[in-house]
Amino acid sequence: MVGFGKKLRERQIPEWEHLRFNPVIRLPELLGYGLGIGHNFGIWVYVFGDFCWLKHSCVECEEKGYYISYKMMKKKLKDYAIQASISKDERQRVLKEFSLMLDRQVEKTVLFLLDQQGRLAQRLANLANDRIAIEDQEDDGDQTDELTNEYRAVGKDLLKLLHFVEVNATGLRKILKKFDKRVGYRLTDDYVASRSNHPYSQLQQVFKHVGIGAMVATLSRNLAELQSTKSMCIYELPSTPSFYSQEPVIKAIKAAEDRLTNSTNFLRFLGQAALLPREDLPRVISADDLQEGEEPYDFLSLALNLGNTFLYMVNTYIIVPTADKYTVDLHVAPTVCGVVIGSMAVAQLVSSVYFSAWSNSSYYQPLVFSSVMLLLGNICYAVAYDYRSISLLIIGRLLCGFGSARAVNRRYISDCVPLKMRLQASAAFVSASALGMAAGPGMAGLLTYDTTILGYTINDNTLPGWVMAIGWLLYLVLLCVGFKEPKRSYNSPKKKSKSKPSPDPSIRTSQRSGSAAEDGLLDPLILAVSVSDSALSNKDSESDDERSDEPASSIGEAYRLLTAPVKVQLLIYFMLKFSMEILLSESSVVTAYYFDWGIHHVSLFLGLLGLTVLPINYVVGSYFSNIFEDRQILLFSEIATCVGIVISFSYTGIRYTMTQYVSGALLIFVSAEVLEGVNLSLLSKVMSSRLARGTFNGGLLSTEAGTLARVVADVSITLAGYLGSQWLLNATLLPTLVVGLVSIAATLATYNSMF
Numbered sequence: 001m002v003g004f005g006k007k008l009r010e011r012q013i014p015e016w017e018h019l020r021f022n023p024v025i026r027l028p029e030l031l032g033y034g035l036g037i038g039h040n041f042g043i044w045v046y047v048f049g050d051f052c053w054l055k056h057s058c059v060e061c062e063e064k065g066y067y068i069s070y071k072m073m074k075k076k077l078k079d080y081a082i083q084a085s086i087s088k089d090e091r092q093r094v095l096k097e098f099s100l101m102l103d104r105q106v107e108k109t110v111l112f113l114l115d116q117q118g119r120l121a122q123r124l125a126n127l128a129n130d131r132i133a134i135e136d137q138e139d140d141g142d143q144t145d146e147l148t149n150e151y152r153a154v155g156k157d158l159l160k161l162l163h164f165v166e167v168n169a170t171g172l173r174k175i176l177k178k179f180d181k182r183v184g185y186r187l188t189d190d191y192v193a194s195r196s197n198h199p200y201s202q203l204q205q206v207f208k209h210v211g212i213g214a215m216v217a218t219l220s221r222n223l224a225e226l227q228s229t230k231s232m233c234i235y236e237l238p239s240t241p242s243f244y245s246q247e248p249v250i251k252a253i254k255a256a257e258d259r260l261t262n263s264t265n266f267l268r269f270l271g272q273a274a275l276l277p278r279e280d281l282p283r284v285i286s287a288d289d290l291q292e293g294e295e296p297y298d299f300l301s302l303a304l305n306l307g308n309t310f311l312y313m314v315n316t317y318i319i320v321p322t323a324d325k326y327t328v329d330l331h332v333a334p335t336v337c338g339v340v341i342g343s344m345a346v347a348q349l350v351s352s353v354y355f356s357a358w359s360n361s362s363y364y365q366p367l368v369f370s371s372v373m374l375l376l377g378n379i380c381y382a383v384a385y386d387y388r389s390i391s392l393l394i395i396g397r398l399l400c401g402f403g404s405a406r407a408v409n410r411r412y413i414s415d416c417v418p419l420k421m422r423l424q425a426s427a428a429f430v431s432a433s434a435l436g437m438a439a440g441p442g443m444a445g446l447l448t449y450d451t452t453i454l455g456y457t458i459n460d461n462t463l464p465g466w467v468m469a470i471g472w473l474l475y476l477v478l479l480c481v482g483f484k485e486p487k488r489s490y491n492s493p494k495k496k497s498k499s500k501p502s503p504d505p506s507i508r509t510s511q512r513s514g515s516a517a518e519d520g521l522l523d524p525l526i527l528a529v530s531v532s533d534s535a536l537s538n539k540d541s542e543s544d545d546e547r548s549d550e551p552a553s554s555i556g557e558a559y560r561l562l563t564a565p566v567k568v569q570l571l572i573y574f575m576l577k578f579s580m581e582i583l584l585s586e587s588s589v590v591t592a593y594y595f596d597w598g599i600h601h602v603s604l605f606l607g608l609l610g611l612t613v614l615p616i617n618y619v620v621g622s623y624f625s626n627i628f629e630d631r632q633i634l635l636f637s638e639i640a641t642c643v644g645i646v647i648s649f650s651y652t653g654i655r656y657t658m659t660q661y662v663s664g665a666l667l668i669f670v671s672a673e674v675l676e677g678v679n680l681s682l683l684s685k686v687m688s689s690r691l692a693r694g695t696f697n698g699g700l701l702s703t704e705a706g707t708l709a710r711v712v713a714d715v716s717i718t719l720a721g722y723l724g725s726q727w728l729l730n731a732t733l734l735p736t737l738v739v740g741l742v743s744i745a746a747t748l749a750t751y752n753s754m755f
Contacts, residue, residue: 066109066112067109067164067167067168068106068108068168068172069105070171073102073105073175074178076098077175077178077182078182080182080183094183098179098187099187099191102172102175102176102191106172109164109165113161113165114211116164117161117215120154120215121211121215123154124154124215124218127147127151127154127222131147131222131226134147148223148226151219151222151223151226152249154215154219155223155249155250155253158216158219158253159249159256161212162212162256177688180563192752192753216253216254219249219253220247223247223249223250297416297417297418297421298484298486300482300483301482301486302412302413302417304367304479305408305412306428306429306432307432307475308367308371308405308408308409308475309406309436310432310433310435311374311471311475312370312374312403312404312405312406313434313436313439313440314436314440314443314471315374315378315400315468315472316437316440317436317440317441317606318440318443318464318467319340319341319381319465320341320440320441320444320587320602321445321588321602321603321606322444322460322461322588322599323337323340323341323585324337324588325460325461325588325599326385326393326461327390327393329385329461330384330388330390330393331388332390333721334589334721334725335586335589335717335720335722335725335728336718337717338585338586338714338715338716338717338718339714339718340393340394340397341397341585342581342585342710342711342713342717343394343398344397344398344400344401345710345711345714347397347398347399347400347401348401348402348703348707349707350402351401351402351404351405352404352406352407355370355404355407356407356408356696356700358408359412362485363408363411363412363416364483364484364485366405366408367405368476368480369403369405370403370404370408371403371472371475371476371479372476373399373402374468375472375473377398377399377400377401377402378396378465378468378469378472379396379469380392380393380396380465381393381396381400381462381464382396382456382462382463382464383456383462383465384396385462386455386457407700407703409429410429410699412486413425413426413429416486430617431614434610434613434617435614438607438609438610438611439607439610440610441606441610442604442606442607442610443464443467443603444599444603445600445603445604446603447463447464448460448463449463460599557696558696558700563688563753565754566683566687566688566698568746568747568749568750568754569683570683570701570702571746572634572743572746572747573676573679573702573705573706574705574706574709574739575641575709575739575742576641576672576676576679576709577676577705577709577710577713578710578713578736578739579641579645579668579736579739579740580668580669580672581709581710581713582713582732583665583668584606585713585714585717586717586728586729586732587602588602589725590661590729591605593726594656594729595658609665609669612673616673616674617674617677620674620677621677625678625681630682630754631682631747631754634675634678634682634747634754635747635748635751637674637675638671638743638747639744640667640671641668641671641740642737642740642741644664644665644666644667644668644669644671645733645736645740646664646737647664647667648660648664648665648668649729649730649733650729650730680702682754683698683702684698713732716735
């Protein structure tokens with residue numbers, strides 16, 4: 001795996017790597033400030049806002065680049081790591097020294113950013129004057145086309161500037177993580193909190209890129225109006241949104257701007273919730289890239305992969321409305337339904353690991369194995385009624401859990417779907433899960449047929465098993481016929497190349513397309529790094545970064561890579577899954593005790609709850625995530641979940657009503673759904689790059705945390721059942737509330753590091 005430092009050098013824009021020197025720059029200012037003559041005989045020269053000492057006609061100032069000095073800061077980290085066992089006073093000195101170094105690096109990039117924004121703004125102002133001149137005279141169309149191309153050139157340069165900001169923001173995040181890990185001091189929390197919340201924060205300039213939005217609006221408006229009727233204004237054009245989606249440069253700018261500001265749409269919100277592996281350093285996406293053809297992929301195979309996700313979620317929740325009745329008919333307590341439902345989650349704890357490892361070599365084989373296990377498991381679940389065997393019932397659910405291929409479903413999307421389609425495929429993965437969650441209980445309410453076929457009973461207890469067995473059999477046939485094993489070139493590890501790294505092709509394309517006549521924005525800069533220094537830099541970076549970017553090789557190593565914010569987010573994921581499982585699994589028992597609900601009422605209630613998933617995610621992804629920070633939504637959702645739990649308690653002396661139960665359950669479920677999407681979205685941003693790939697990745701850890709929560713919740717229901725149905729609700733809600741309060745406290749403790 002190529003180190004971050006090497007990738008940073010490869011993706012830097014060459015002419016922005018170093019300051020250029022011109023001894024005659026701003027000669028009046030030079031004369032105005034006078035000469036500084038000393039024993040070394042030299043003068044101070046004003047260069048790009050800096051005074052540099054010229055001695056014997058040689059520049060004594062250090063060659064300074066516009067990008068953060070990642071290599072220099074890494075070397076400084078090694079010095080600090082050697083001094084790890086220093087005194088408390090010395091520790092404060094190290095923290096202050098490195099913080100000031102970071103401040104200088106941020107200031108350097110911010111000032112360059114503002115300078116380039118001014119240059120681009122001046123170009124837009126000049127183009128506006130040219131447009132007025134064209135409108136005042138008769139135009140044959142050539143001048144309009146030329147002006148349109150000039151606006152596009154500005155757009156491509158703006159895209160490069162956005163990538164410049166993104167690369168520096170990524171480098172800053174990486175170097176802070178390295179400091180925490182190698183030196184052993186927690187600098188990230190204090191640095192980000194103190195700098196981002198300060199009224200004169202330059203760090204916010206890096207992450208929020210103030211001022212660029214206005215230029216994007218100007219470009220969009222002028223390009224739209226130039227391609228429409230001259231007498232029309234953009235605000236009078238009803239088809240403007242369709243233009244935005246067709247203009248490549250605007251599309252590329254908006255994509256880069258969304259990544260940088262975390263301003264996301266519904267698809268991106270759902271896609272991040274899928275927690276797929278990501279790139280450490282984003283590639284420059286040029287306008288030309290957006291016009292290239294799509295990479296080939298098999299749509300039917302993707303659909304079958306998503307079909308596995310949907311059917312598995314249906315299989316998980318289709319038994320919830322009838323599980324308590326089934327256990328009673330087998331002459332055991334109704335609360336044993338917790339064991340029946342939870343046994344599938346127990347098996348999933350194991351299956352997630354071997355399916356994740358299996359996906360390294362094949363996708364087709366684990367999907368076939370998953371289908372066979374689920375087919376057999378559902379048959380066992382259905383025939384357990386006639387054999388009057390609770391053991392066979394639980395074995396059937398265990399087999400279903402051993403067929404959980406969600407790790408394969410995620411891996412297929414991340415490895416085999418082209419980058420341009422991956423966001424939509426990720427959103428489809430989350431949507432398929434949500435629809436399956438809603439369809440499962442809804443189907444259970446429709447399966448009320450009662451008969452006997454070939455000696456086996458067909459009723460509301462066994463029909464979920466038979467229906468799912470038929471569904472998996474049909475799916476298995478389609479899988480064998482339509483699924484194509486993709487080539488392993490998608491995920492095979494690339495051999496390390498010893499050749500000299502070349503800049504990203506999209507950067508070169510963007511550079512060629514830019515306007516070279518503008519005031520130095522794209523001019524080659526005179527100073528350059530020597531070849532020998534570059535080679536030493538590559539060797540130093542690779543030897544260290546390649547080791548640090550290797551994926552975790554075991555679950556224990558993956559756990560050791562977890563930072564405090566990631567641990568807290570996994571705890572939050574545990575809490576929300578625990579809350580939802582308590583609510584769903586005990587719903588049939590609780591509603592039967594308090595309200596005399598039957599299977600139809602429970603299935604309708606759970607089905608309606610499941611249908612709220614996509615609308616809620618749409619509102620959060622399209623609106624709330626653009627207004628509030630992820631961590632703010634996270635904390636609010638945790639509090640709302642706890643409020644819903646408090647509402648749901650049965651209080652002595654107060655009659656427990658259906659309104660109280662439904663309102664509390666709705667608040668718990670909706671808040672937990674919001675929490676899940678935001679939590680996984682935030683987790684995908686702060687997770688270590690080593691947990692973004694390999695067998696033991698972040699997706700597996702989150703799956704294990706959620707599955708463990710379901711197991712604990714179902715066991716809690718079974719144990720609480722021994723207290724009697726009248727105590728079941730409060731006995732299960734109390735630990736749920738405790739876990740919720742602990743997660744809120746943990747969130748507040750790490751709030752400043754959740755970015």
